[in-house]
Amino acid sequence: MKLLQLTDIHLTKPGDTIAGREPNENFRKALHHATRHHPDAEAVVITGDLSDWGDREDYLRLKTEIAACPLPVHLCIGNHDERDIFLSVFPECADENGFVQSLVPLSEGTAILLDSWGANSHAGFYCAKRQAWLDAQLSRLSGPIYLFMHHNPVPTGVAPMDQIMLQDADAFGQIISRHKDKIRHLFHGHCHLPLTGSFHGIPFSAPRGTNHAGWPDFDNERNLSASDLPESYAVAFCGPHSVMVHMVEYGYEGQIRREGSPDYAEWDRLTMVR
Template sequence: MKLLHLTDIHLTTPGQTIAGRDSNANFEAAVAHALEHHPDAELMAITGDLSDWGDREDYERLRVLIERIPVPVALCIGNHDDRPTFLEVFPEYAGEGGFVQTVHETSAGRCLFLDTWGPETHEGHYCAARQAWLEGQLAASEGPVFLFMHHNPVPTHVAPLDEIRLKDDAAFRQIVARHRDKVRHIFFGHCHLPVTGSAGGVPVTSLRGTNHAGFANFPETALLTGSDLPPAYGVAFVADDYVTVHMVEFGHDGKLWAENAPDYASWNRATMVR
């Protein structure tokens, strides 16, 4: 089974840019690239920061765009979003307690989409009510289960990022640890970075967003760091006994070379320079 993972699409007012990039055009380019190369995907997950400012018009345009995608799409909201406005445009996402938490079934297992949004903050929150929902979903499921969320559930050790991480991360990891025999993988966004690791004994992965990229600038302790690295999306291959996740840099516009190309023999074996 194949899953597509897009994150941090940051739709904004047409004609405006973010970090000098057109986030609307880049989202559409990411979708087009993913569908061209992976038309057999069962699900496209978009894990938050759907809108850059939480504007209703962004959600309305997103709804129109999603309706044209031939693959089922499931959404999370992130810190740049606005939950009440999102639910005005996507009322079917209103879950228990008014949170944007949904369940999607695939041939590889159940996918749970979590709501880590908090009002007027970039920090992630997963309160007792949301924790109870997740605990109940995992207890009732035979597995396997895949979790999708916006905020990072583990520290990155990049200080500015960890200031706005999931603040209930320890409680979240405890829930995951209790059900680690069922939870196969956790996908998240928010960091605009490729990140791998584990939470509660379960593998986690993140990736760059479809527009602007971050950078793991460990010496910087106060300000978030951006870069000109290519935007990307993820593709996950899921089987009974493994999960493989790739970050696809669809925004790369440089040359690609192949090891078995006709001119490969002319490369210098010591320096890999002609």
């Protein structure tokens, strides 16, 4: 089973740029690249920061773009979004409590999309109502389960970024730890960094994002740091006993060289391309 994760698309008014890059064009490129190279994927999940300023026009444009996508697209919201405005365009994404949370049936298990948005903050939140909803879903579902959310529940070690991580990480962690035998992987965004690790024994990963890139500036204690690294998305190969996640830097414009056979007998000092 194959899943695609796009994150931090930050749609803006067409023509407006972020870090010199046009988010709408980069999102279209990412979606085209992902679906062209992975038409067998079961789902595309976009893990938040759909709009840069939470403008309704951005969500309307997003709705048009994903309507033309040949694969099913599912949405989380992030700190740059506005929940009420998003739901005015995507009302079907609301759960019974009005949060942007949903279950996505897969051929092998279920994806659960979580809402870590909080008003007037870049940090993430997961309140008691959301906690109860998640606990109920995890209790009744059989595995494997794949969690998708915007905010990182684990500190990155970069001080400014860690100020805006999931604030309810301890309570969230207690819930998922009770069900960790069912949870195969957790996917998040928010940091604009390629990240991997584990949380209560559950592996997680995050790609860089489809527009502007971050940088792990461990010496900077005040500001978030940016770089000009390529735009990316993630491809997850999910098997019965494993998950392999690739970060595909589709924004890379350099040469791709096919050099060297995996057959050891063909490794020759004189003829190998190096």
